[in-house]
Structure formats: C-alpha cells, structure tokens
Amino acid sequence: MNPAFSVIFLTTLIGVGQGMFLALFTGQSYSAVELLPSEDSTGFYGTGALIALAFLVLGLIASVFHLGRPERAWRAAAMWRTSWLSREVIVLPALMFLVFVYAVMHLFGWDTVLFTTKSGARLQLTLIVGTLGMLATFGLFIATGMIYACLKFLQEWNSPLTVINYILLGTASGFLLATAFANTNAPELMRFYGIWAIIITVAGFITRSASLIRNARLKAKSTIQTALGIRHNKIRQKAMGFMGGSVNTRDFSHHMTATFLKSIKWIFLLLVFVLPVAFLWEGIETANTAILLTAFIIQYIGLLGERWFFFAQANHPQNLYYQTV
C-alpha cells in the first residue's frame, strides 16, 4: 500500500494521547488504593489530561486530510454495525470528550470522594470517568487496529498481532511522555512510569518482531493464476489497459526501492525500541527531563517510520493486475 501521511500521523498521534491518558489513569488508580503517593489534581492529572487531549485533537486534525470530502465526515458514524472505521469515528470523539471531562474535573477540583473502604481506598468521581475513558481508550486501539486487521486479503495485516502492536506501541509512547511529564510535575512517579515505559516498549518489541517474522514468511494466497483463472506457470502482463497512471497504480504501492523499505525497517527498530530504552534508562537514573523528552521524540519519529513500513509492507492482491504499463 502507499502510506498516506495523514493516516500515519493520525494513528501515531492518537496512540500517544491514548497512552498518556492510560498512564495518568493508572497512576491515579494506584494512588487510590495507596500503592502510589497521590498527586496534585491540577498540576499533574489535570494538565496531563490536557496534554493527552492535545495529541488526540492533533490526530483528529491529521485524519481530516485523509478524507476526500471532510465536510461529510459526520456521515461516517452511520455504519458502526459493520465497519471498524465507523466505530473508530465514534469512539475517538467519545474518548476526547471523556478525557476533557477528566481534565476539567481535576483542574476545577470537582472530585468528590464517593466512598472510602475500611482499608482506606478512596473511590473518587474522577476514577469513574477515568474508567470509562480507559474503556474508550482500549476500544479505540482495537477499532484502529481492526480497520487493518479485518481486511483478510491484506495478509500482512490480517492478524491479531496488528491490534496488539497498535495497543503496545501507542501505550509505550504515551507512558514515555508521561515519564518526562512526571519528572517535572510529579517526580516521585517518574520512576514508576519510566519502568513501565521500558516494560511496554520491550513487550512491543517482541510483538512487533513477531509480526515482522510472520510477514517475512507469508505466502501470498492470490497469484496471477487465480487472478486471471488461467492455469499456466508463465503468465506475464503486457499491458494494464492504459498508459497514464490511475488510482490503482498510485494508491497500492509504496513506489520505493526494496533497499529503502529494508532500511526503514532497521531504522524504526532502532528508533522505536533500542534507543528510547537506552535514553529512558539514562533519564531515569539522572532524573533529567531533557533526556526523557529526547527519548520520547526519538521514539515518536521511529513510530512514524514504523507506521510507514506497516503500510508499505502490505501487498494488495490488486497489484497482480497492475504490473506493466
């Protein structure tokens, strides 16, 4: 497929926003049962949620560039019964709304403790909104992943690994940002987030590598023989029926060399996994926000490469019909 930059930015940006929100909510849940010190509502949870919201909004803006007719985008909510894209279109604004409410409640201190258990655990109103937000976050990850994973003839995508990678890579980048943010606004949580960011990044490395290995061993189900229904081992296309280009020649191939594709793979493996973990380690040890932010930026750039590769690697069976001018 030809990677569309709007979609690359959409999926990576909302991934950061979702991960960041998950990080905040995890922190707050831990502190509610007193596993972690509780933080300042305004300075940490409130501001943090606004940052997460900003990433979600940026992602939404990027997605608009993918549509030919963005003025009709509201129609996309119609077919949620069958279309994962439609489900994503519904869940994304819902999540943005919940994150917004979560942020506002923290910023304005509308956070009554509903009840306290005997052991001292407190159930706050924001935790309920947060739980809904967490469900929406996972819903959004699944919808985004399934948009690709449900297309069965795009064999590179048609695997649960696609969804798992969307979840892990998005969460990793969000936790990484949360680590840097915590270092300035809630230093005692920095190590907690940092260690989780490392764990999730390593988990992401394992699942992403698994999908790379799987894809390298895929055997295409469609061949020129099944595409034409002719039983002969030697069939070559002589003309695709037109001499100029068409959507079929533009949209479905990455137009780059095999070497380029391969180098992007190694570059993203380095930028998404190896370097960020090294920087994170250093950043946690020295409690240095600049290093932590660098780790986040490196990983984000790496994720752009990862997403590009994700699209470029998928080989659409329609390409069998478009091989020579």
Added chain:
Amino acid sequence: MTQLALVIDLNVCVGCHACVTSCKEWNTSGPAGFMTDENPYSKDPTGTFFNRVQTYEIGEFPATETLHFPKSCLHCEDPPCVPVCPTGASYKRKEDGIVLVDYDKCIGCRYCSWACPYGAREIDEKQQVMKKCTLCVDRIYDTSLPDTERKPACVLACPTSARLFGDVHDSESDISIKIREEGGYQLMPEWGTKPANHYLPRRKTRLHIHEDELVRADNPLKKEQRGPSKPVDAPTLDDSTSW
C-alpha cells in the same frame, strides 16, 4: 432473487477496448456526473474508468498466447467492499444484486478500495468520491429505450459479443447456461467474495488423430495372416468405391 451480472467470454475478446470507451462515454454523460480525466492530452494523463481491458502473455516464446482480459466490478455476492464503508455510501441492492456507491454520501475515505481485492474501485480525483461500474443501472431499467438496448453500454458495444448480460440466479438464463456448459469461472475464488461476474475460458477445438486411424486396422487380409495387398499409401478399396 435476482443477481444481475456480466459474463465475459475470453475466447472471443479481441482486446479492442470498445467496451472501455463505450462505458466511459455513457457514464461520463450520465445523470451521476462526469468521470474526471486529468491531463488527457498532455504528460501523465490519468482518469477514472469503470472498465479496463488488460493484456497478458501466456507461456514462453515461441509457444505463447495472448489473453485480452476485461476487468470491471464483479458485483460480488458477498462483497467485502460494502461492510467496511463507514457511511453506508457503498451498498448492494437487494432487488438485483448490483453494488453501487451513493456519490452524495461518500466521504472519499478510500477504505472500500482497499477492501476490494480486484482493484475495481477508482476514486474520482476531482469529485473525491469513489466510483465503480454500476452495470449501467441508469440504462437497463430505462423504459424509454427499446428492449434490445436495455443492456449495459459495454455489452452493446462489444463487436464480438464477448460480453453477455443477465441474471446468474436464474438457472435457465442464457448466461447461467453458458457458465454451466462452457466452464464459466470466478476470479480469485480464494477470498470467498463470490463474484457475480463470470469468465468463460479460452476454448480450443482440437482434432485428435491416432495412428491406427490412418492405417486401416480392419483390413480383412489380416485375418489370413497376409499383409495388405498394396502399400498403405496406395488407394484402398474404400477410396475407389466410396464415390
């Protein structure tokens, strides 16, 4: 139930592209609006078509054959392009099985074109909506046309009658009989899309002559352990009497 479809006879298609031009002409002047062409007369022309005729070479020189292969939306019975559409712009008609796009609802997200394994959908780069073959839905029901003309434009244009139109759910329709009796098949059956359009294979009539058919095997002289009275290439009794 009705499922309208085309049957394309690869045995007689000569690759003249008459169906391509006729399709474009009819549909670009239709009520749904034009089909964009960009730079039609300059460098890198590009445009939207519902139908393409491609050419393939089968075999290796000198034992090669040329295959002309028309390809348009196959109006799948289980179309993967329809459920993925977020707006409901893509739909399959219950009454006749035609898969259509509502150009007023489509948001141009291209998702359906990813979901069609055949590359049958082409986005209109100017109008930014998805387009594809409509089986000339604006023509086949037009009662102001004479009966014989209520067929898709490509079918009418084909000089060799390589394109046939009808209902594949009616087992006695001309095209169902053709599919049944002449080995009609579907493209990429591995994805379970059940294309309604079928292709008839290239067929050859070959004369099989065995050696014993050239020599009279029933020569009665054989019975008497004697060879034929004359060399094989000399006229036989049959040759001289059968006139």
